[in-house]
Amino acid sequence: MAQQPTINDVARAAGVSKGLVSLALNDRAGVAPGTRARILEAAEELGWHPNPSARGLTSRRAYALGLIVRRDPSIIEADPFFSAFIAGVEIVLAERGQVLVLSVVPDVESELKAYTRLARDKRVDGFLITDLLDNDHRIRLIERLGVHAVTLGEPNIDTTFPVISRDYDRGIAALTEHLIALGHTRIAHVSGDEQMLHGRLRRDQFVRSMEAAGLKYRVIPTDFSPEQGAAATDTLLDSAEPPTAIIFGNDPMAIAGMSVAHRRGLRLPDDLSITGLDGSQIGSYVFPALTTLKNDPTEWGLAAAGSLLRLIEEGEADDVALPPAELVVRASTAPPARP
Structure with missing residues (x-):
């Protein structure tokens, strides 16, 4: 050679x-x-x-970014958001000869150890913080470790780190109004993990929209997994007054809900309208094609990696507001069946 x-x-x-x-x-x-x-x-x-290892010896840089995800691996496997987000990050890093260090951990203790180990061993120059929590402990930890970071979403505590955000409120309001305009009065929301800020914020906007319309509603929280999305669908359809439309907290749960409805012999969307919230590409190929919100996870990855590298290399980086999540109407929503 x-x-x-x-x-x-x-x-x-x-x-x-x-x-x-x-x-x-x-x-x-x-x-x-x-x-x-x-x-x-x-x-x-x-x-x-350039050789990253040699550069690191002289510049004290690892030329790597860290992503630590505390979720069940099966949920990550089923959720196309993470693969598309990582693809966006890798596009930025590949152009600069840098790498992503990914760690999937089962619990909080393992998560804290992973952040501490990667920072103290100088294996990464900064972290991409996803799945923000209420009063997120990771922000203070990373500040104490003296490492840079960006957050996906706006934390509900003070932070010195750049924020990558997308406005979902208008999209969820438009989605709820779309179903109401079709004639739906019994609408349910299968929310995600409400310990995560984005799961809670999506639920809150749905509740505001339903209350503004003067309609009753039902919310079932889950862990964002297709399994729990399917179980929630069974629960809703077995209720005394089943909903005529269900808004799911992400597209994988919505697709699982569609499978449950098909298994029960329901005609979609005539007997039941179903929507997601993530805009995943796979949603356009299921039957019927899934109504959802435009999200573009790859765009999240591009923005997050670019902002974090600017912070590392230049010492400062502005917050990034991505285009708002827009309603994408497909074939999975229609007026409710006549009584």
């Missing part, structure tokens, strides 16, 4: 010292424009690329 070119090879090809090459390749001051151009041209011709 051909040996990879080194910084010494670049120095020889450009006719300069190794130190000058280092300054030029790291975009530091002290290099004449013509010399810098000659060095960069030599590096390009040789096919030289």
Whole structure:
């Protein structure tokens, strides 16, 4: 196998010292424009690329971001949000020769140990905080560890970290109004884990919309898993006054709910309208195609990784407000059947 070119090879090809090459390749001051151009041209011709480990020795950087997820692996497996989000993160990191360190943990104790270990071993330069909790303990922990971070969503405590957010309120209000306009008066919400801020906020907006319309409603909390989404659907359909429409806290639960309805012999959407909230691509391929909100998890990943790298490299980064989640009407919603 051909040996990879080194910084010494670049120095020889450009006719300069190794130190000058280092300054030029790291975009530091002290290099004449013509010399810098000659060095960069030599590096390009040789096919030289920076070695993350070597860069870390001199810059005290790990050139890696950390993502620690405390969820049951089966939930992550079934939820397309995480794979699309990670894809967005990896697009940014691949362009810069950096990596993502992913850790899936079962409980709070393991989660705290993972954050502490990765930070103290200097294996990551910062963390992507997902699934925000009420008074989230991770924010204070990461601040104490002296590591950078960004949060997906607005915490309900003070934070010095940049926030990546998307307005769901208008989308959920539009979704609820869409069902009411179709003639639905018995609408239920299968919410996600209400210990997570986004699960609670989605539920609260649904409740506000139903109360503003003067309609009764029912909410069943779950852990965001398809299994619990299916169980909640059975519970609702077995009730004395079953809903004619159900809004699920994410698309995987909605698809599980559709399966339950099909198994019971219901015609969708004639007998039951079903919606999700995540805008996952798979929702457009199920039958009937799933009404949901446009979310774009890849966009979350691009924004979060870009913001965190700016914070690490420049010392500051602004909050990022993604476009609001918009209603996407497909075939899974229709007027309720006549009594």
